[in-house]
Amino acid sequence: MSKGRFGIHGGQFVPETLMNAVNELEEAYNRYKDDPEFIAENERLLNEYAGRPSLLYYAEKMTKDLGGAKIYLKREDLNHTGSHKLNNVIGQILLAKKMGKTRVIAETGAGQHGVATATVAALMGMECEIYMGKEDTDRQALNVYRMELLGAKVHAVTTGTQTLKDAVNETLREWTRRVNDTHYVLGSVMGPHPFPTIVRDFQSVIGKEIKAQLLEREGRLPDAVLACVGGGSNAMGAFYEFIPDKSVALIGCEAAGLGVDNPKNAATVANGTLGVFHGMKSYFCQDEYGQIAPVYSISAGLDYPGIGPEHANLHDTDRAQYVPVTDDEAVNAFEYLSKTEGIIPAIESAHAVAHAMKIAPDMGRDKIMVINLSGRGDKDVAAIARYRGVEIYE
Amino acid sequence: MSKTAQAFKNGKAFIPFVTAGDPDLETTKKLIIAMAESGADLVEIGIPFSDPVAEGVVIQQADERALSSGTTTDKIFDMVSSLRKELPTLPLAFMTYINPIYVYGSEKFLARCEELEVDAVIVPDIPYEEKQELLPYCEKHGVDLISLIAPTSEERIKTIAAEAQGFLYCVSSMGVTGVRSEIKTDIGAMIRNVREVSSIPTAIGFGISNPETARKMACHADGVIVGSAIVKLCAQYGRDCVEPVRAFVKEMKDAIRDL
Numbered sequence: 001m002s003k004g005r006f007g008i009h010g011g012q013f014v015p016e017t018l019m020n021a022v023n024e025l026e027e028a029y030n031r032y033k034d035d036p037e038f039i040a041e042n043e044r045l046l047n048e049y050a051g052r053p054s055l056l057y058y059a060e061k062m063t064k065d066l067g068g069a070k071i072y073l074k075r076e077d078l079n080h081t082g083s084h085k086l087n088n089v090i091g092q093i094l095l096a097k098k099m100g101k102t103r104v105i106a107e108t109g110a111g112q113h114g115v116a117t118a119t120v121a122a123l124m125g126m127e128c129e130i131y132m133g134k135e136d137t138d139r140q141a142l143n144v145y146r147m148e149l150l151g152a153k154v155h156a157v158t159t160g161t162q163t164l165k166d167a168v169n170e171t172l173r174e175w176t177r178r179v180n181d182t183h184y185v186l187g188s189v190m191g192p193h194p195f196p197t198i199v200r201d202f203q204s205v206i207g208k209e210i211k212a213q214l215l216e217r218e219g220r221l222p223d224a225v226l227a228c229v230g231g232g233s234n235a236m237g238a239f240y241e242f243i244p245d246k247s248v249a250l251i252g253c254e255a256a257g258l259g260v261d262n263p264k265n266a267a268t269v270a271n272g273t274l275g276v277f278h279g280m281k282s283y284f285c286q287d288e289y290g291q292i293a294p295v296y297s298i299s300a301g302l303d304y305p306g307i308g309p310e311h312a313n314l315h316d317t318d319r320a321q322y323v324p325v326t327d328d329e330a331v332n333a334f335e336y337l338s339k340t341e342g343i344i345p346a347i348e349s350a351h352a353v354a355h356a357m358k359i360a361p362d363m364g365r366d367k368i369m370v371i372n373l374s375g376r377g378d379k380d381v382a383a384i385a386r387y388r389g390v391e392i393y394e
Numbered sequence: 395m396s397k398t399a400q401a402f403k404n405g406k407a408f409i410p411f412v413t414a415g416d417p418d419l420e421t422t423k424k425l426i427i428a429m430a431e432s433g434a435d436l437v438e439i440g441i442p443f444s445d446p447v448a449e450g451v452v453i454q455q456a457d458e459r460a461l462s463s464g465t466t467t468d469k470i471f472d473m474v475s476s477l478r479k480e481l482p483t484l485p486l487a488f489m490t491y492i493n494p495i496y497v498y499g500s501e502k503f504l505a506r507c508e509e510l511e512v513d514a515v516i517v518p519d520i521p522y523e524e525k526q527e528l529l530p531y532c533e534k535h536g537v538d539l540i541s542l543i544a545p546t547s548e549e550r551i552k553t554i555a556a557e558a559q560g561f562l563y564c565v566s567s568m569g570v571t572g573v574r575s576e577i578k579t580d581i582g583a584m585i586r587n588v589r590e591v592s593s594i595p596t597a598i599g600f601g602i603s604n605p606e607t608a609r610k611m612a613c614h615a616d617g618v619i620v621g622s623a624i625v626k627l628c629a630q631y632g633r634d635c636v637e638p639v640r641a642f643v644k645e646m647k648d649a650i651r652d653l
Contacts, residue, residue: 002523002524002526002527003523011524011527012521012523012524013492013519013520013521013524013527014519014521015447015448015518015519015521015542015544016518016521016522016542016543016544016546016547016550016554016565017544017545017546017565017568017569018546019521019522019523019546019547019550020546020547020548020550021546159451159454160444160445160458165445166445169445169447172447173447173448173450173569173570176448176568176569176570177568177569177570178568178569179546179568180546273497274496274497275493275496275497276492276493276496276519276527277445277493278445278447279519284493286493286497288497289466289467289468289494289497289498290443290493290494290495290496290497290498291443291444291461291494292444292445292493
């Protein structure tokens with residue numbers, strides 16, 4: 001019966017039209033995930049095309065400036081296309097090819113997942129269409145052009161709140177229209193089973209590398225791993241390897257927008273309640289009648305009213321901690337990391353940097369913290385300038 | 395036999411859909427009465443949802459209009475309660491997504507359905523594998539949980555049909571709800587698969603908008619479901635939609651009555 005549960009969360013709450021597709025995907029994934037040829041091909045692309053392993057960088061200036069824990073940055077921003085998203089996309093499109101699909105579709109918020117999907121679709125010769133909320137095509141116009149340059153067709157979604165959740169709605173609708181030749185490259189650890197598991201597995205390379213790199217550098221595990229959480233794919237990728245290592249604190253940083261007490265936020269664990277949406281049982285920002293709330297964050301990639309089901313379960317079981325970070329704090333961290341380390345983080349990743357700035361000073365100097373720097377911030381520069389009152393448009 | 399199945403005792407069944415609260419609940423109540431008077435055998439009342447992923451743009455917009463006019467699940471229950479005084483026996487079904495039911499409280503929701511004699515619930519994002527999410531509450535309160543089959547269901551059809559209750563909702567086409575110029579699926583083959591395991595009444599929905607298509611579909615099945623074509627009239631005429639919908643429902647029922 002019900003599959004893909006993480007505690008009470010997860011499941012496969014999708015229309016009947018899609019059930020054979022998700023079942024076929026599960027079968028194909030189970031067949032290929034342990035297939036030596038598939039693993040070798042995936043690894044070759046990760047290493048030779050994406051540029052893995054990504055660096056684990058000791059942020060010495062930041063460490064000294066904050067005066068507490070030793071801070072390492074996992075440089076997912078250095079991947080080809082500028083974020084962790086490529087890890088999952090390479091795996092899924094490889095799988096889609098094995099399944100005989102000729103066309104891929106995907107949702108995108110900030111555009112990072114859309115760009116990654118368009119990139120790998122170009123590489124592997126797949127037709128590609130991307131769904132992006134109209135509000136996001138406006139605030140991330142450069143990424144729209146980038147996707148088009150890569151040969152993808154970009155649809156601006158004008159329904160609902162015109163952001164990430166509506167892009168997911170529209171991609172799900174398109175998938176029900178045309179499921180036979182089309183694979184939905186879901187970009188986060190969310191949606192119906194088997195997506196949360198598949199995406200987590202393809203992203204778990206992040207945590208595996210962190211562990212190996214830190215063991216080599218420091219001879220031990222970190223005390224804390226921090227990552228930003230929207231749907232939660234970079235966080236799940238960074239956390240997964242460390243779940244059995246109970247000494248490692250896992251901290252997910254949610255987008256609190258204008259503040260958790262202000263309606264304009266997207267902090268699902270802080271403000272959400274149990275629900276069933278986008279194929280999964282999990283926590284969602286919603287009203288007493290189960291109408292999904294119009295969430296807000298300065299970060300298009302974290303502007304999502306739900307959280308992946310495995311995160312919901314890590315929260316329920318207290319294995320991970322989820323903390324809210326406001327727009328203001330994230331923008332400060334964006335500028336801080338740029339000035340302190342010469343690294344411009346994605347505004348999404350800046351949420352994790354912001355929380356690190358809060359807690360690192362109170363941790364002992366013998367402690368080690370790893371921040372997953374999930375993406376680079378080039379795409380955000382104009383928006384941050386406008387946030388600071390400088391009228392720059394791309 | 396459940397009251398839902400009795401809707402199929404009056405020739406081929408015509409099952410209209412209306413989004414509750416579009417443009418307001420008073421109009422919805424009048425619409426349902428008009429539909430019953432012009433021959434509807436069962437009425438599907440849509441509880442609007444902010445993110446209806448199985449709907450095309452016509453019903454999406456109806457949901458938006460209904461929610462922005464302040465429609466809530468409780469107010470819909472109140473409307474049905476008042477409707478039941480005038481239409482005590484018309485078979486009724488709620489169509490909505492799992493989240494509004496789950497967040498309202500599945501037990502509380504289905505207890506209200508029983509109280510109001512709502513005979514069935516149709517929840518498109520509850521596939522066969524997840525039906526335990528609702529089935530225990532449906533069974534406790536004597537409400538049918540309607541199963542859906544789709545053109546992609548293939549070998550799943552028999553498994554689903556064997557356990558279906560009330561009637562089996564056959565999705566005619568790929569994609570979301572909405573008016574279509576033609577239906578290409580081999581509906582006959584779908585229904586034959588059903589018949590191998592079950593004698594449950596079947597109703598075809600998605601894309602049916604005129605008497606000709608309704609007749610064609612009703613040759614294969616025991617009834618037809620029409621949503622977007624009616625909701626379009628609601629969008630076009632607003633509060634004045636009752637008479638156009640009354641005429642449309644009569645035309646549709648007349649087209650299939652004697653098949």
